[in-house]
Structure formats: C-alpha cells, structure tokens
Amino acid sequence: xxxxxxxxxxxxxxxxxxxxxLAVSLVAVYLPFSQGLTVFLILVIALxxxxxxxxxxxHLRFERRLILAIAIIPVILFIGMLLTLLPDIVYNPxxxxxxxADTH
Amino acid sequence: xxxxxxxxxxxxxxxxxxDIGKIGMWWFLASEVMTFGGFLAVYxxxxxxxxxxxxxxxxxxxxxxxxxxxxxLLTSSLTMIKSAEAVDNENRNSVRNWLGLxxxxxxxxxxxKATEYFIEINHGFTPLTNPFWSFYFALxxxxxxxxxxxxxxxxxxxxxxCRGTLWPNIQQRVEFAGLYWHFVDIVWIFxxxxxxxxx
Numbered sequence: 001x002x003x004x005x006x007x008x009x010x011x012x013x014x015x016x017x018x019x020x021x022l023a024v025s026l027v028a029v030y031l032p033f034s035q036g037l038t039v040f041l042i043l044v045i046a047l048x049x050x051x052x053x054x055x056x057x058x059h060l061r062f063e064r065r066l067i068l069a070i071a072i073i074p075v076i077l078f079i080g081m082l083l084t085l086l087p088d089i090v091y092n093p094x095x096x097x098x099x100x101a102d103t104h
Numbered sequence: 105x106x107x108x109x110x111x112x113x114x115x116x117x118x119x120x121x122x123d124i125g126k127i128g129m130w131w132f133l134a135s136e137v138m139t140f141g142g143f144l145a146v147y148x149x150x151x152x153x154x155x156x157x158x159x160x161x162x163x164x165x166x167x168x169x170x171x172x173x174x175x176x177l178l179t180s181s182l183t184m185i186k187s188a189e190a191v192d193n194e195n196r197n198s199v200r201n202w203l204g205l206x207x208x209x210x211x212x213x214x215x216x217k218a219t220e221y222f223i224e225i226n227h228g229f230t231p232l233t234n235p236f237w238s239f240y241f242a243l244x245x246x247x248x249x250x251x252x253x254x255x256x257x258x259x260x261x262x263x264x265x266c267r268g269t270l271w272p273n274i275q276q277r278v279e280f281a282g283l284y285w286h287f288v289d290i291v292w293i294f295x296x297x298x299x300x301x302x303x
Contacts, residue, residue, distance in 0.1 A: 078141035
C-alpha cells in the first residue's frame with residue numbers, strides 16, 4: 001500500500017538550513033563566552049537542528065499526538081535529569097575536585 | 105454497504121496497521137534517547153564539573169574532521185528521506201539510487217571515524233588516558249555501532265530494491281529504516297559540538 005497523501009516538504013531547503021546552522025555553531029564557539037554559556041549555546045543550536053530533522057525528515061510535523069508524545073517525553077526527561085543532577089555534580093564544592101582530568 | 109464504503113474501511117484498517125509499526129519504531133527510538141541521553145548527561149555534567157580542566161586534553165580532537173563527518177551524516181539523512189519520497193512517488197530506480205547513496209555516505213562516515221581513532225591513538229590518546237577520552241571513545245564508539253547497524257539495514261533494503269523484492273511492503277520498511285537513520289543523525293548532532301568544541 002502506498003501512501004500518496006503524505007506531504008513531502010522541501011527536504012533540500014531543510015538540509016541547507018542544517019548546513020547554515022552548522023556554520024553558525026562553528027563560529028559561536030570562537031566567541032569569548034564563559035564555559036556554561038558556551039555549553040548552553042551549543043545545546044540550543046543542536047536542539048534547533050534536531051527539531052528540524054525530527055519535524056521534517058522524521059515527519060513529526062504530520063504525525064498524530066501519540067507519536068509526538070513518545071518522541072518528546074524522553075527529551076523532557078533528559079533535560080530534567082541534567083538539571084536535577086547539576087547541583088550534586090557541578091555545584092558541589094567537595095565532590096567536584098575529583099572530576100578534573102589528568103593529562104599526559 | 106456500497107463499494108466505496110468497503111474500500112474506505114479497508115483503507116482505515118491498513119492505516120491502523122501502519123501506525124502500530126510506526127509507534128513501535130518510535131517507542132524503540134524513545135528508549136534510545138534514554139540510553140544516549142543518560143550517557144550524554146553524565147558527560148556534560150562531569151565536563152562542567154571539571155571547570156575547564158578538560159579543555160586542554162579535549163583540544164586534540166580535530167574540529168575539521170568532525171565537521172566533515174557532520175556534513176556527511178546530515179547529507180546521508182537527506183538521501184534517506186529522498187528515497188522515502190521516491191517510494192511515495194513510486195519511482196523504483198530513484199528509491200534504489202537514494203538508498204545506495206545513503207549506504208555509501210554511512211560507510212564514509214565510519215571510515216573517517218576510524219581514521220580519526222587511528223590518528224588519536226597514535227598520538228597516545230586512548231580510552232584509558234583520562235576521563236574525557238574515556239567518554240569520547242565510548243560515546244563515539246556507541247554511536248558508531250548504531251551507524252553500523254543502520255548501514256546494514258539500509259544495505260539490505262538496497263539489495264532488495266535492486267532485486268525488486270522490496271515492493272510489497274516497501275513503504276513501511278524504508279520509512280522505518282529512515283526513522284532510525286535520522287535518529288542516529290540527531291545523536292551525532294548533539295555529540296559533535298559537545299565533544300569537539302572548546303569549552
């Protein structure tokens with residue numbers, strides 16, 4: 001059974017946007033921001049690119065709500081886990097001293 | 105019941121069957137988000153906790169090679185979705201060609217990654233060197249294994265497309281393989297800046 005009612009957006013246009021965002025993220029890294037702000041910017045740009053791929057290449061834009069829920073809830077859990085562990089791992093003055101790298 | 109309404113019912117039944125497979129694939133991808141998400145969250149937290157101490161050792165990854173790999177994988181996502189579009193347009197040669205391109209780009213990604221590993225290990229950076237490199241090899245290695253699985257699936261679909269045996273159930277198979285492949289691409293979209301950029 002073929003599904004001829006499925007809409008096909010302009011995939012090449014999406015690909016061009018992805019390339020542009022890649023270029024933007026490469027530039028943004030060389031700007032003199034703090035470590036936390038750089039990580040935040042990296043994650044925001046990565047999120048935008050992922051949303052583009054998910055919405056258009058994975059057709060999430062045209063799918064029903066159940067599939068949207070299955071796709072989005074784990075992402076929310078991931079962000080929640082990150083934020084929840086931040087005080088314990090990053091802002092813990094006693095423990096964080098063990099996480100520095102020894103370089104050879 | 106007239107003929108039109110029977111056809112409509114059949115269409116809805118088939119539509120329902122398609123949706124169950126799609127839900128199953130998305131469910132699997134959701135579990136993969138938890139796998140990579142957990143791994144990535146720990147890496148991000150430890151790197152932030154190092155207060156920039158990892159930046160020096162992390163500077164030995166090549167942003168250039170990583171960027172090239174990103175372009176390769178993003179383009180392979182485009183070729184994958186073009187093959188799905190060709191399925192809907194019932195263009196059999198197009199489906200085969202786009203699938204073939206996707207497989208080639210996937211193999212190129214892994215070859216570039218292997219070269220990268222070779223260079224880094226030769227410079228003395230192994231998974232045991234320090235926590236950053238443990239994370240780097242583990243994260244890119246796990247991702248690379250996912251890419252390999254995707255290549256194998258796409259290769260099977262490509263061979264089926266060449267032989268013409270793909271067509272009875274084609275739409276679902278290419279679509280679901282595409283969902284997996286796009287997900288692997290999304291994981292790399294996060295891995296690349298988090299591992300390769302200086303912060």
